[in-house]
Amino acid sequence: MSRPSCMGMAIASPGSAGSTPTVPSIRCGRALLLACGAVQTPRLLLASANAHAPQGLANESGQVGRNFMETLAWASSALHPDALGSHRGVPSNGICWDFNAPDAIPGTPGGVRFSVGMVEMDLAGPINYARRVASGWGRAHRAAMRNSFGRVLPVASIGESLPNDGTYIDLDSHARDAHGLALARIHSRIDEPELRRLVFMAGKRRKILQAAGTAKPFEEFGTYDTFNATHVFGTCRMGSDARHSVVDKDCRSHRWRNLFIVDASVFPSSGGESPSLTIEALAIRAGAHIRNLLAQREL
Ligand SMILES: Cc1cc2nc3c(=O)[nH]c(=O)nc-3n(C[C@H](O)[C@H](O)[C@H](O)COP(=O)(O)OP(=O)(O)OC[C@H]3O[C@@H](n4cnc5c(N)ncnc54)[C@H](O)[C@@H]3O)c2cc1C
Numbered sequence: 001m002s003r004p005s006c007m008g009m010a011i012a013s014p015g016s017a018g019s020t021p022t023v024p025s026i027r028c029g030r031a032l033l034l035a036c037g038a039v040q041t042p043r044l045l046l047a048s049a050n051a052h053a054p055q056g057l058a059n060e061s062g063q064v065g066r067n068f069m070e071t072l073a074w075a076s077s078a079l080h081p082d083a084l085g086s087h088r089g090v091p092s093n094g095i096c097w098d099f100n101a102p103d104a105i106p107g108t109p110g111g112v113r114f115s116v117g118m119v120e121m122d123l124a125g126p127i128n129y130a131r132r133v134a135s136g137w138g139r140a141h142r143a144a145m146r147n148s149f150g151r152v153l154p155v156a157s158i159g160e161s162l163p164n165d166g167t168y169i170d171l172d173s174h175a176r177d178a179h180g181l182a183l184a185r186i187h188s189r190i191d192e193p194e195l196r197r198l199v200f201m202a203g204k205r206r207k208i209l210q211a212a213g214t215a216k217p218f219e220e221f222g223t224y225d226t227f228n229a230t231h232v233f234g235t236c237r238m239g240s241d242a243r244h245s246v247v248d249k250d251c252r253s254h255r256w257r258n259l260f261i262v263d264a265s266v267f268p269s270s271g272g273e274s275p276s277l278t279i280e281a282l283a284i285r286a287g288a289h290i291r292n293l294l295a296q297r298e299l
Contacts, residue, residue, distance in 0.1 A: 008036065009181055011048040011057050013256060025258040026057075030299045031290055032258060035283070038068065038265040042169045042235040043184040058236070058253040058261075063246050065169040067234035068186070069270040072159035072194055073227030074201040075117045078214035079133070080151045087124050087150045099204070100272055108196040110160035111272045114205065117156025120226065121219075132219060155208050157201045158227060160272030164191040169235050190223065198223060231275050233267035251286035258299055262286050 011034075012027040026032045034041055042065040046056035056064050080086075098104070100111040118124050123133070126149065133152060134144035161167075166189030171182040190198070202220070209217060239245025242254035247266050253259040262283040264275055271278065293299040 007179055008044055009047075009179060011044065011259075013048070013050065013052050013057060024052075024255050026256050028258070030258060030294060031260060033260045033262055033286075033290075035261070035263040037263050038232040038235045038267075039169055039184050039186065041261060041263055041265045043171065043182070045236070046169075046171050047182055058246055058256055058259060060255050061243055061245060063237060063244065065235050067163035067237050067268070068167045068169050068188075069161040069163060069233040069267070070167070070188060070228045071223075071231040071270065072112070072161055072190075072197055072201065072272075073120075073157065073223045073225075074159075074198055074205060074221070075120055075154060075156040075226060076202070076205045076209060076217040076220045077117070077121050077123060077152050077154035078209045078217040079148060080153050080212065080214045082213075083150055084153065085150045086118065086152055087129075099200075105197060105200045108193050108200065110162055110193065110197055110269075112157050112159035112197060112201050112204075113272060114155060114157045114201075114208065117154035120156040121154040121221075123152050123154055153209060153212060153214050155205045157205055158231070158272060159194075159197045159201055161194060161233075161270045162191075163234055163237075163269075164189060164194075166191070186229075188228070194223075231264075231270070233264045233270045233275065236261045236265035237268045238266040239268060250289040251282060252289070260286050260290060 011032065034044065036044055045058050045064045048057040049055060053059065055062060058064060094116050096114040100113045102109055102111060104111045122128050126145070129145060129149055133148045134141055136144050166187060168187050169184050172185045175183045177183060206217065236246040238247050238249060238251065240248065245254070247253055247261050251260045251262050251266055264279050266282060267275070290299065
């Protein structure tokens with residue numbers, strides 16, 4: 001939305017755009033594309049409240065900042081009796097997709113994926129082995145390193161989060177950044193369906209490790225320990241009903257017709273998967289739509 005090293009502080013409204021000045025629009029060039037991510041985009045919109053948009057810009061539905069979604073994560077590491085050489089080569093990212101479907105987990109909507117977790121667990125080199133895997137001191141520690149190095153098998157998984165009322169972004173009424181802009185506050189709650197998904201992830205992974213012939217996991221990390229804030233979504237969700245969403249299917253604000261949001265904040269659900277390609281695909285689709293609108297002088 002801005003030139004390099006520029007910080008957007010607020011968005012002015014209203015203005016006029018294209019040949020339809022009566023349609024509410026933002027004061028800018030012909031279109032404003034906002035892509036500050038799922039935390040900073042709602043922050044900027046909420047901070048841009050004014051007489052024309054008292055609840056925050058594009059927040060006529062009250063949904064800006066709501067429906068924030070994080071990423072569920074669980075990872076377990078166990079020692080294998082054989083020298084697997086698991087520290088070698090490019091950290092593997094073999095992924096099991098068998099449980100990545102909306103109804104893959106019995107009784108709980110939303111999917112998960114499992115993968116070799118060398119990268120997530122940071123167990124490709126000796127320092128973390130020395131700190132977390134091999135116990136003892138002096139000769140005993142050296143022997144433990146010899147016996148364990150390259151034998152750890154970590155299995156990681158990430159899972160879908162769905163919106164809940166306790167997980168959202170709003171503005172801190174006291175704390176401000178160096179530019180004077182109110183800080184974003186992240187409210188996070190793990191709801192019942194997420195807990196059920198986490199229990200499934202942990203149980204399935206222990207079974208995978210057991211089937212691979214490892215000992216009991218010596219280390220396990222849950223969602224707030226590791227991956228939670230890595231993939232974040234929601235906060236300006238896409239939808240066809242302006243009462244319950246912020247943008248339409250083309251990432252265009254329902255009310256401010258020259259405002260487009262092209263980042264992870266438009267996701268209505270999180271998908272339980274790495275999001276970058278979907279973010280890019282949505283932005284490309286929005287770009288094609290904007291080009292058509294410009295050609296038709298509707299912007
Ligand atoms: C450690 C890590 C590993 C990841 N690994 C993967 C992966 O393997 N695969 C995958 O698909 N995804 C991965 N992700 C997730 C992926 O990076 C994000 O989902 C994606 O970058 C989000 O894109 P976005 O456009 O929504 O926001 P961002 O990429 O966060 O872009 C927002 C931009 O807006 C700028 N900005 C914010 N506020 C303002 C302002 N007021 N004025 C001006 N500029 C502003 C920010 O500086 C930033 O450049 C990873 C994320 C992390 C943190």
